[in-house]
Amino acid sequence: MNENEKIDSLIKELSLLPGISNENARKLEAKFRLEFNFNSNHIEGNTLTYGETKLLLIFDKTEGAHDMREFEEMKAHDVAYRWIKELAEDKSYMLIERDIKQLNQIILVRPFWKEAETPDGQATRRQIQVGEYKQHPNSVRLQNGEIFHYASPIDTPMAMHELMDWYYSEVDKKELRPVELAAILHYKFVLIHPFDDGNGRISRLLMNYVLLSNDLPPVIIKSADKKNYLNALNQADTGNLNAFVKYIAQQLIWSLNLQLKATKGESIEDDDDVYKQVALFKKEQLNIYNNKPIKTFELVTKVYRNLISKVIIDLEHKVTVFDDLFEEVQTKYYLKFTQGKTKEELFDNLYSLDTFINTEIDNFYNLDVLNSTEINLNAISWEKEFKSSINEKIANTRFKVQIIFEKRSFIIELYNTSEVFQFPYVQNFTESEITSIVNNLYKGVFEKIQANTQK
Structure with a gap:
């Protein structure tokens, strides 16, 4: 042919x-x-x-x-x-x-x-x-x-x-x-x-x-x-x-x-x-961000306040549209936080997570002798699981949004999907950019639920 x-x-x-x-x-x-x-x-x-x-x-x-x-x-x-x-x-x-x-x-x-x-x-x-x-x-x-x-x-x-x-x-x-x-x-x-x-x-x-x-x-x-x-x-x-x-x-x-x-x-x-x-992975490993600031508690917390908290709040609100399709909905927040040694905190709602982080931020700025590299937010995870669909056609669906704070950049990802975003700590974000990130994550959540639905 x-x-x-x-x-x-x-x-x-x-x-x-x-x-x-x-x-x-x-x-x-x-x-x-x-x-x-x-x-x-x-x-x-x-x-x-x-x-x-x-x-x-x-x-x-x-x-x-x-x-x-x-x-x-x-x-x-x-x-x-x-x-x-x-x-x-x-x-x-x-x-x-x-x-x-x-x-x-x-x-x-x-x-x-x-x-x-x-x-x-x-x-x-x-x-x-x-x-x-x-x-x-x-x-x-x-x-x-x-x-x-x-x-x-x-x-x-x-x-x-x-x-x-x-x-x-x-x-x-x-x-x-x-x-x-x-x-x-x-x-x-x-x-x-x-x-x-x-x-x-x-x-x-x-x-x-x-x-x-x-x-x-x-x-x-x-x-x-x-x-x-x-x-x-x-x-x-x-x-x-x-x-x-x-x-x-x-x-x-x-x-x-x-x-x-x-x-x-x-x-x-x-x-x-x-x-x-x-090629992109290799370039990143060869310090594509080598001219960017190294992670400090101060930089990470600025990113949290200027971007991460807004993304989580907006996404949390958007995905509630699926709640009435299921009999049971569970939401959990995990925080990996280093203060002397790494520990993982579990929160059952967004308010508790936000309060904890902002308390740590306030404590940090009140301690003049504390070096900014001694306290770090390592990762934030938001997990949501939908169980027992009301029409029994949608399988139980669990998704996890992770924010991982690396040495010179941070990552926002919808776990086990292609929705991954990586930025240096110096990045500034407009409202339209934040909306774009949220919409892509929201789309990924919908695709996971859709994929778990019987035809």
């Missing part, structure tokens, strides 16, 4: 399934959004990790030693992606040149200086304008050392006009399959390289505009597969355009398989995710 047959088979299989649930559709879109933004920018040299990208796009937080421009461009690329999705959803709208210039302005944010090469290969610096066609010749050094020159600044406006005419014509003729039209538009745009910067990212945005407008999922060019991606482009340069179309079709098959899994309610975590997680 060739790529086109496989694509048709997957599309048919999707059409025969019941519609995707709202929750799975949300997860799928979040997956595509994160994968596309991370990989498309990583291909072009952005150094944010997968985890840092997720932290930035979902929680609007910056982490790691990066230039501010890298954070700005990642967020801007996300804006561009969501914009082309909106354009693609309007079936009456036809992409125009002005939109492409707008994409360039969005992803580059503002004018900046960049290292460049003169036409004869000499190093120079050049100010990059945004939203305008290039003002200087641009080129790329090939693997054999030769320099390949793209369309000249003088020829670029006409080349772009001809490209759009070609695109409109192919849309009208409907002779090319959507994946062929998307891949060829990508390649033709790259050949022109109309802007001083951002051409690769825009070529992939335009490609996905075509796919999305044809009700297909976006294609993700994995940064780990950059060598094969560039090789397919090089083959197209030699006249073998089908090689590039085939490569893009293979990536579309990956996206369709992901969409199929999500529609069936299966996990959409792919094999690459474990490598991203390992």
Whole structure:
């Protein structure tokens, strides 16, 4: 079965399934959004990790030693992606040149200086304008050392006009399959390289505009597969355009398989995710927070008052919505606290926990001679168990939210789920960020109850 047959088979299989649930559709879109933004920018040299990208796009937080421009461009690329999705959803709208210039302005944010090469290969610096066609010749050094020159600044406006005419014509003729039209538009745009910067990212945005407008999922060019991606482009340069179309079709098959899994309610975590997680774990173990403050009682208690107590109170209130589905509901709070030696305190309500912690905080600040590292909150756990559902269809469900205070960071997690958040002690939190954390934990609780319900 060739790529086109496989694509048709997957599309048919999707059409025969019941519609995707709202929750799975949300997860799928979040997956595509994160994968596309991370990989498309990583291909072009952005150094944010997968985890840092997720932290930035979902929680609007910056982490790691990066230039501010890298954070700005990642967020801007996300804006561009969501914009082309909106354009693609309007079936009456036809992409125009002005939109492409707008994409360039969005992803580059503002004018900046960049290292460049003169036409004869000499190093120079050049100010990059945004939203305008290039003002200087641009080129790329090939693997054999030769320099390949793209369309000249003088020829670029006409080349772009001809490209759009070609695109409109192919849309009208409907002779090319959507994946062929998307891949060829990508390649033709790259050949022109109309802007001083951002051409690769825009070529992939335009490609996905075509796919999305044809009700297909976006294609993700994995940064780990950059060598094969560039090789397919090089083959197209030699006249073998089908090689590039085939490569893009293979990536579309990956996206369709992901969409199929999500529609069936299966996990959409792919094999690459474990490598991203390992890379993030390794980076954390090599002291990613080595420039952040070390835990002290003072820092931990500030975090408790500014964030943790608010999260627990809000989440405690939200999950009471499930109480009347069960005959019995039990709630317990555990506190691991070090004062000379580690001890675990048990509390049966939130008020008792909060009173105990705040008493210890007050005692600490009244003891001038006490070093701030001698008393520590090590962990807080909130456990809730729902027993004996009123309709006997929901199994007993127990969940635990843990807040673990480590040396340079603290973790908030819904035990045995993927809802895990890690922050350095210097972090400041807005109300919207706190709400986001609570909502993700609340969602995890609901999913556990839902998973324990008989169909």
